[in-house]
Amino acid sequence: MVNDGFDKFKGSHDYVTSEALRNAVNVAIALKRPLLVRGEPGTGKTLLAHSIAKGLEKSLIVWNIKSTTKAQEGLYVYDTVQRLNDSRFGDKDISDIRQYIKLGKLGEAFVSKEEIVLLIDEVDKADLEFPNDLLNELDEMSFYIPETGETVVATHRPIVVITSNAEKELPDAFLRRCIFHYIEFPDPTLMEEIVKVHFPDIKDKLLHQALATFYSLRKIDDFRKKPSTSELIDWIRVLIASSTPYEAIPTEIPFAGTLLKKETDYAYFVNTFMKKKQTTKTVDSYETPR
């Protein structure tokens, strides 16, 4: 009963996915709709797009949205100032406008000769109206450049992945057109798999102690920013590199600065758990607590 075109995405070897996520990606590809991914920071939204590109063996175009980004920038930019400058000082031929039209990321995705994956990263950073401005172009996969009179049409429909940090609400009209997936924070089993992908040779005891400590830290509600997946990976890397004995991990929680990024959180942690005077150097894992 499974259609031939469906079930293309199975995850890649360096990115662990859940069934729901694979389903959502395949639906988005099959129905030719953009995939909107939301989740806590550090849960792997951007990596997902890289993984999709790798898994489907297509190239990836990344458009990082800033708070100042406008929809027009994604389509094309007409460099008027350069043209003015060339006409007055340079000796280039300025009659051909095409030289001064630079395609933005979306435009690049459209003119690409083969099917590619387009990642629009952190779309909620921009203005509230930004997603709405892109609606028409995403639907029809084409846009018009008045300066040259040409219409850029996508030869192959790119696979669009949009990530959002849930800072702002996205407009309804935009949401209607997307397939939505929320990346939850991984549970311990999935987290173990993720860590094993990054560190295939990690010792079991170290892994279990690190995970147990990590999840117990996450339970503390007083932290302003709870440690996330990427911080866990960094922390384990440090633990391995420093050859910390696995018994020391839950009792002393060495290198806590890798996990807790906010000053208030780290201060709270030091005062509550270490009962030592607050210093700026990292806690030496061989010192016994007083």
Next chain:
Amino acid sequence: MFTEFFYTLRERKVPVSITEWMTLMEALSRGYISSLNDFYYLARAILVKSEAYFDHYDVAFQEYFKGIKAPPEISEQILNWLKDPFNRIFLTEEERALLDIMDLDELLKELEKRLREQTEQHDRGAYWIGRGGTSPFGHSGQHPAGFRIGGAGGGRSAIQIAEQRQFRNYRHDLTLDIRQIEVALKGLRQLNRTGPEDELDLDKTIDATAKNAGDIELIWRRSRKNKVKLLLLMDVGGSMDPFVHLCSLLFSAAHRSTHFKDFQYYYFHNCIYDYVYKDIERRDAISTNHLLHTMEQDYKVILVGDAWMAPSELNSVYGAVYYYERNYKPGIARLKQIADHFSHCVWLNPESPNYWNEPTVLMIRKIFPMFELTIEGLQKAVKKLIVKR
């Protein structure tokens, strides 16, 4: 197909639109799903656009699909399905040929026999039902003709997943809880960008001037400084205690992160009379008149309380419960004073709207717009506060 599901979803407050439903129908007609599990995830990805509604979706899903049989009992149904010649269209050429080799009835009898014999999960064999093997039963295996049983990842049925309701905490309509403070904080961010457009945007001005062939064209923008001033008045004592701690946490955290231009908070009991208090024990008093004289109108006022008291406390002179608070002005007159003086006020009520028909609550609702103390209510209240008069 499943039209009733659409209406069940809407009843459970999931904002599904017809266009999204049509997309789902399109996906179904293309035959993308082979189990209820797939349908669960497919419908969720297409219809639900915010994790706040994932729990509502789970509830609606349970309601609509309850009574679906668990996989081991469907052997009968498999047989019937396979017998129907119409369904053979879905199989490929090779599969059809293979089916003819193995007699269906034989296969089914084998399946039932092994279901009875097998007591635990088994992988990579040739006889038992399991994964990755050459037995004709199970999945991810090598047998050319066989029945797929279960699925990757432990094969939990969609109903069980929906029953777990793992997204309960993401809902926006539960009373504010410490875990949701962060989400609620994001709602308060809207109180951020206000103020007139009085800063010159240099880059845009240059851009616009250049596009204008040298004629100066000025572009303005709002400065990012937070001009919002917030006054928080909280009801303390008795039933309000658990909520007070939460509110003060919420707003102090908001103040630390978004840095309101000015943020003040005071306490009162049941209603505002001649004094408000700087501390929860209500020893350090500030006269309400002083507050009204020293704070300008453009403070945004948020009152938090259950608005529940004896009508005399609200309406009578000397109505205040505590003997030492002899108030000459009835509480309701004070509230009206506040509403008149400050341009934007809202009242947040931790009680559910079912209790808002009490006489004092009704009276207070006439003076202040009242919202529930949930994330949704908070968002609505904030919208009310930033609207221009």
